[in-house]
Amino acid sequence: MIELRSISTENMQKLRVIIIGGSLGGLCAALALRHIGCDVEVFERSPQEMIDPGAGLVMQPELIHLLEGYGIATREEVSVPSPIRQFLGRDGAVFGQHSSYQLMTSWGAIYRRLKAAFPHERYHYAHKLVRFELNQEQVKVYLANGCEEVCDLLVCADGANSTCRHQLLPNVVPHYAGYVAWRGVINETQISAEVAEILADKFTFFNSPSTQMLSYLIPTETGENEIGKRRFNWVWYWQVREGTALRDILTDRTGLFRDYSVPQGSIRPELIKQQWAIAQKILPDVFVYLFTQTKEP
Structure with missing residues (x-):
């Protein structure tokens, strides 16, 4: 070498x-x-061809440099701007807000642009x-x-x-961080006007000692980012003890244990129902709404 x-x-x-x-x-x-x-x-x-996992991404300078420097796409073509960062209390009220301009994108939008820019005959x-x-x-x-x-x-x-x-590095193995991440995406046309007014064009957080949830707008998997075509992306970090509880969450609806993640559409319905009950107890109503509106978290 x-x-x-x-x-x-x-x-x-x-x-x-x-x-x-x-x-x-x-x-x-x-x-x-x-x-x-x-x-x-x-x-x-x-x-x-890989399937879009429905993941949102915060665009970093290195990615923008690659996309624009190599003529693959402009930042405006593949992102949704988020000019404000805000924090919600348990009651749903905004208790903190400040300017923090960031560009949000989706896994699918970036993957398709990168894939199209690389010769298909050299991708196997x-x-x-x-x-x-x-x-x-x-x-x-x-x-x-x-x-x-x-x-x-x-x-x-x-x-x-x-x-x-x-x-x-045969002796290096992953160590569980102590929490799992539930996530989902919802078309903005499926969101009520009241919820959209609170969350649209903002990077929104809810924090508590055992959990964190966040949301922001992203383009579609094909990169469409016009108003009315965008999607709300949310992620809910939730502490789960290693052992039986973690293994239960990572076992899909066919009984197959997954090492790292359970694909969309494969989470057991009883686990979704269980997590929804937890959401009602600890999350602000707007985030409970996002979880409920997501067909397949």
């Missing part, structure tokens, strides 16, 4: 690069390396990494479908349950 710090810009342009993982991180790395002339291919384990589905071998010059990559590839630089962007990380 080549030591990157010793490579000149001219030689960098000759590198063959393989990126493991074709989500946002992998695509950003692929586009940045391709921009300086590297020969880049992306190997994604999913068998088909159903290519799951099994292992890799290093030598002084190159990296050899072994894939589950039997393919073997050789590259000068291997970029590991294969997520929380990274095969690359496990091989490089």
Whole structure:
């Protein structure tokens, strides 16, 4: 494997690069390396186009620089501005508010722009990494479908349950942080005028010793951000003890235990009902409303 710090810009342009993982991180790395002339291919384990998980994102300067610097999209095209940050009490009253201009986007809007900017023939589905071998010059990559590839630089962007990380750092394992995150998105046309007046165009928080909930507006999964087409994104962080309680939440409606997250539409109905009862006891009414209005949190 080549030591990157010793490579000149001219030689960098000759590198063959393989990126493991074709989500946002992998695509950003692929586009940045391709921009300086590297020969880049992306190997994604999913068998088909990724499905939007319904996640909202706060746009960071690095992402804006990549999108605009490489001519992929302007910030205005893929975001909803949030000029105000506010805090609600348990009674729903605003007790704190200040200017804090941020740009909010959605996973789907960014993924589609990045994916469209990368050559489709160099993005490979159903290519799951099994292992890799290093030598002084190159990296050899072994894939589950039997393919073997050789590259000068291997970029590991294969997520929380990274095969690359496990091989490089076998003794490093994730540690549970002590809370889970419920989340959902709702079309703004489905929100009452009273709730929209409180939450629209604001980054809104509710904090208490055992929980935090927040919401903000985001574009659609295809990037539409006109008024009437946007979505309210919310996230509810809730403390859950490790052990039986956590395992119960991570067991989906088919009985399958999930290591990290339960996909939309797979959470057991009784858990949603249980969490709704908790929401009524501890959350402001506007956040209870968001939870209730979400068909599949």
